[in-house]
Amino acid sequence: AQTVTQSQPEMSVQEAETVTLSCTYDTSENNYYLFWYKQPPSRQMILVIRQEAYKQQNATENRFSVNFQKAAKSFSLKISDSQLGDTAMYFCAFKRTGANSKLTFGKGITLSVRP
Amino acid sequence: DTEVTQTPKHLVMGMTNKKSLKCEQHMGHRAMYWYKQKAKKPPELMFVYSYEKLSINESVPSRFSPECPNSSLLNLHLHALQPEDSALYLCASSQVFRGTLSPLHFGNGTRLTVT
Numbered sequence: 001a002q003t004v005t006q007s008q009p010e011m012s013v014q015e016a017e018t019v020t021l022s023c024t025y026d027t028s029e030n031n032y033y034l035f036w037y038k039q040p041p042s043r044q045m046i047l048v049i050r051q052e053a054y055k056q057q058n059a060t061e062n063r064f065s066v067n068f069q070k071a072a073k074s075f076s077l078k079i080s081d082s083q084l085g086d087t088a089m090y091f092c093a094f095k096r097t098g099a100n101s102k103l104t105f106g107k108g109i110t111l112s113v114r115p
Numbered sequence: 116d117t118e119v120t121q122t123p124k125h126l127v128m129g130m131t132n133k134k135s136l137k138c139e140q141h142m143g144h145r146a147m148y149w150y151k152q153k154a155k156k157p158p159e160l161m162f163v164y165s166y167e168k169l170s171i172n173e174s175v176p177s178r179f180s181p182e183c184p185n186s187s188l189l190n191l192h193l194h195a196l197q198p199e200d201s202a203l204y205l206c207a208s209s210q211v212f213r214g215t216l217s218p219l220h221f222g223n224g225t226r227l228t229v230t
Contacts, residue, residue, distance in 0.1 A: 033218075035218060037221075042223065043203060043223060043224050043226075044221055044222065044223045044224070045158070045205065045207075045219075045221035046221075047218050047219075047220070050218055089155070091157055091158075102160055102163075102171070103160070103219060105157035105158060106157065107156070107157060108155070108156070108157055110155070
């Protein structure tokens with residue numbers, strides 16, 4: 001079974017600064033997908049960024065980038081130039097390949113951006 | 116704006132009531148999901164439909180009854196619920212491509228309170 005660990009329950013960052021959210025996972029699979037989802041108080045789960053395990057290049061989406069270390073099974077999210085709208089709960093998630101494979105979530109981390 | 120629409124946004128029901136949650140998507144996705152989420156916790160998978168057929172049931176109590184009338188609609192029928200069933204219920208959809216990255220798109224959820 002796959003597990004996803006987010007060991008930090010809460011973090012805080014000053015507006016305009018950079019913050020890194022950590023995530024580790026455990027799997028025996030070689031091919032899989034990793035995701036970061038954001039859930040603001042409006043409660044919709046929004047996909048922030050995704051990474052395919054066979055791609056060595058780290059994914060980036062505007063101010064969001066990941067540091068994917070496959071051997072270490074680590075998938076951290078870096079948020080640059082933090083904005084107040086980044087305040088949310090962030091979930092790291094793992095998915096095996098296959099049409100009916102389940103999405104396994106970590107426990108989540110609450111990020112607060114201070115003005 | 117979300118591409119997965121859930122109604123109602125809020126629902127309060129007694130333990131003897133029968134109610135239904137509705138979910139609709141028009142992205143052509145052929146997989147649809149129900150998740151249950153307690154406050155400050157990750158979503159827990161309940162059911163998965165693939166091509167309108169139930170493919171995953173995570174041992175959910177029979178007081179929750181899913182239905183997928185067509186490829187765009189997903190319902191969750193509720194009957195004789197318990198107060199501990201109070202939670203945010205999230206619907207999601209995705210493509211069904213074996214071996215291909217297919218992230219889930221979530222709706223805004225229905226906040227259910229059982230009295």
